[in-house]
Amino acid sequence: MDEHRLTVKGRATRERILAAAAELILRQGVAGTQLDDVRRAAGVSGSQLTHYFHDKQTLIDDVIAWQAHTTLKREPALDTFDAWRRWADQVVARQTARKFQGGCDFGSLAGQLAETSPETRAHLADGYDRWLSQFRHSLDRMRDQGLLRADADPDSLAHMLLAAMQGGVLLSQTLRRPEPLRDSLDAALAQLESFAG
Amino acid sequence: MDEHRLTVKGRATRERILAAAAELILRQGVAGTQLDDVRRAAGVSGSQLTHYFHDKQTLIDDVIAWQAHTTLKREPALDTFDAWRRWADQVVARQTARKFQGGCDFGSLAGQLAETSPETRAHLADGYDRWLSQFRHSLDRMRDQGLLRADADPDSLAHMLLAAMQGGVLLSQTLRRPEPLRDSLDAALAQLESFAG
Numbered sequence: 001m002d003e004h005r006l007t008v009k010g011r012a013t014r015e016r017i018l019a020a021a022a023e024l025i026l027r028q029g030v031a032g033t034q035l036d037d038v039r040r041a042a043g044v045s046g047s048q049l050t051h052y053f054h055d056k057q058t059l060i061d062d063v064i065a066w067q068a069h070t071t072l073k074r075e076p077a078l079d080t081f082d083a084w085r086r087w088a089d090q091v092v093a094r095q096t097a098r099k100f101q102g103g104c105d106f107g108s109l110a111g112q113l114a115e116t117s118p119e120t121r122a123h124l125a126d127g128y129d130r131w132l133s134q135f136r137h138s139l140d141r142m143r144d145q146g147l148l149r150a151d152a153d154p155d156s157l158a159h160m161l162l163a164a165m166q167g168g169v170l171l172s173q174t175l176r177r178p179e180p181l182r183d184s185l186d187a188a189l190a191q192l193e194s195f196a197g
Numbered sequence: 198m199d200e201h202r203l204t205v206k207g208r209a210t211r212e213r214i215l216a217a218a219a220e221l222i223l224r225q226g227v228a229g230t231q232l233d234d235v236r237r238a239a240g241v242s243g244s245q246l247t248h249y250f251h252d253k254q255t256l257i258d259d260v261i262a263w264q265a266h267t268t269l270k271r272e273p274a275l276d277t278f279d280a281w282r283r284w285a286d287q288v289v290a291r292q293t294a295r296k297f298q299g300g301c302d303f304g305s306l307a308g309q310l311a312e313t314s315p316e317t318r319a320h321l322a323d324g325y326d327r328w329l330s331q332f333r334h335s336l337d338r339m340r341d342q343g344l345l346r347a348d349a350d351p352d353s354l355a356h357m358l359l360a361a362m363q364g365g366v367l368l369s370q371t372l373r374r375p376e377p378l379r380d381s382l383d384a385a386l387a388q389l390e391s392f393a394g
Contacts, residue, residue, distance in 0.1 A: 029312045031228045102312060110371045111308020115226045115299060124371045132377075156380040159368065163381035164357075167364025171356065174307045174321045180329075183353040184360035187388045194391070 014052045017042040018066040021059055026102035030060060030112045061123050064109050068127030071106045075131075078138040080147065081193060084161075088185040091165055096178055103173035106131070107166045132158045143197075152195035164188035211249045214239040215263040218256055223299035227257060227309045258320050261306050265324030268303045272328075275335040277344065278390060281358075285382040288362055293375055300370035303328070304363045329355045340394075349392035361385035 006014060020042035024033045035056055039049045053059040078084055095103075102108060110124045139154035148154075168184030203211060217239035221230045232253055236246045250256040275281055292300075299305060307321045336351035345351075365381030 027312065029310075032313060103308075107367065108308070110367060111300075111305070113226075114367075114371050115224065116229065121371065121373075125373070128368060128371055155376075156383075159365070159377040159380035160361075160384035163364035163368050163377055164360055164384075165364065166367050167360035167362065167381075168356070170304065170307060170311075170363050170367070171325060171360055174311050174318065174325055176318075176322070179352075180356040180360055183356035184364075187353075187357035187361075188384070190391075191384045191388050194387075 010052075013042075013044065013048065017044060017049060017052055017059075018063055021063050022067055022070075022105070025060075025063060026105060026108065030109070035059070057117075057120075060113065061120060064106075064113070064120070064123040064127060067106045067109060068130060071104075071127075072130060072134055075134060078135065079141045079145070081189075081196070083138075084189060084192060088189055091169070091185060092178060092182050095169060095172055095181060100172045100176045100178070104166060104169045107169060108173070111170065128162070132162055135161055146197045148195050149197045152197075157192060157195070160191060161188050207249075210239075210241065210245065214241060214246060214249055214256075215260055218260050219264055219267075219302070222257075222260060223302060223305065227306070232256070254314075254317075257310065258317060261303075261310070261317070261320040261324060264303045264306060265327060268301075268324075269327060269331055272331060275332065276338040276342070278386075278393070280335075281386060281389060285362075285386055288366070288382060289375055289379050292366060292369055292378060297369045297373045297375070301363060301366045304366060305370070308367065325359070329359055332358055343394045345392045346394045349394075354389060354392070357388060358385050 017038065021033065021038045024037055024041055035049060036046075038059065039046055042049075053062060076083060076087065078087055103111070106127055110128065113120050114124060115121070135158035136154045139148065139152070139157050142148045143150065143152055143154060148157075164184045164187065165181075168181035171180035171184070172178055214235065218230065218235045221234055221238055232246060233243075235256065236243055239246075246256075250259060273280060273284065275284055300308070303324055307325065310317050311321060312318070332355035333351045336345065336349070336354050339345045340347065340349055340351060345354075361381045361384065362378075365378035368377035368381070369375055
């Protein structure tokens with residue numbers, strides 16, 4: 001289904017189904033989420049659901065793209081050290097508010113689905129690549145403005161920052177406590193600041 | 198089933214089933230692994246499988262404990278900077294050799310199963326806690342021996358090192374390339390070395 005060909009109302013319904021599915025998957029995992037739960041949570045009929053999403057696999061692939069888009073749209077401009085510190089605080093606050101349940105909105109999908117099929121993995125890889133590229137552009141700007149030294153490598157720093165966040169969230173999700181995430185992000189920020197110009 | 202009450206032969210069979218299940222889960226995920234696949238891969242009958250593992254949930258909880266044990270047993274003594282560098286090289290070599298498929302033997306189970314049930318999450322948390330505690334003891338020794346400064350916090354460094362590894366492996370698993378893991382571990386080592394005494 002090409003979402004651009006939908007009417008305004010159709011797009012709103014599709015969006016409602018995706019948001020409901022994403023929320024259920026975050027709370028109970030992909031395997032624990034059935035199409036019928038999604039249908040009920042979104043308040044649509046079975047035939048409506050099938051109209052927008054052919055089957056569970058289609059729905060899941062579209063949830064991946066939707067979560068990547070939603071997660072990236074939420075990211076602020078990260079082109080100062082202060083902005084990165086606020087980002088880390090927000091990541092910790094967000095996970096703490098939900099009592100560390102569900103993990104990262106996007107990363108938890110990667111953890112659950114990376115080996116399900118080559119197509120699904122490609123969707124997940126696309127999301128991470130766009131996320132890394134957004135980080136890299138911010139770090140490029142910081143280097144251009146002299147906030148980071150010329151020998152800082154935006155590519156490698158982007159890997160380090162995203163990995164620290166993804167690993168920290170996974171540990172905090174499993175252990176249901178903030179320290180692993182907080183310590184991991186603080187170390188990543190210290191590492192970033194060690195390249196201050 | 199209390200594994201200590203099994204005969205030598207019984208323990209070997211149980212171990213064979215666990216190893217087969219762990220290998221299948223790593224390649225095709227928990228949801229993609231059926232009891233019948235495990236039975237065939239381990240070369241046991243259906244009634245043998247049921248004898249050792251009541252149902253899929255029991256098997257999965259035991260695979261979690263088995264992977265935690267196997268992963269921790271493999272970890273070398275990490276009480277010098279050289280040992281940590283070798284550890285990072287081995288993590289990268291291990292993931293590269295399997296073409297980044299499956300992710301971390303233990304962490305991939307956390308990513309897939311953290312929200313399935315409170316009991317399963319507790320098994321996963323226990324594995325991470327033991328892993329963190331092993332890291333912490335190594336870092337404690339390094340501090341006692343003056344390799345790390347007195348203000349180094351082994352607890353926080355353990356969080357940082359394990360999170361860097363878990364996040365780096367998840368990114369490299371999804372993206373099927375070594376750079377995120379390599380960069381993440383290099384940054385973690387640099388952070389650790391910044392506390393050199």
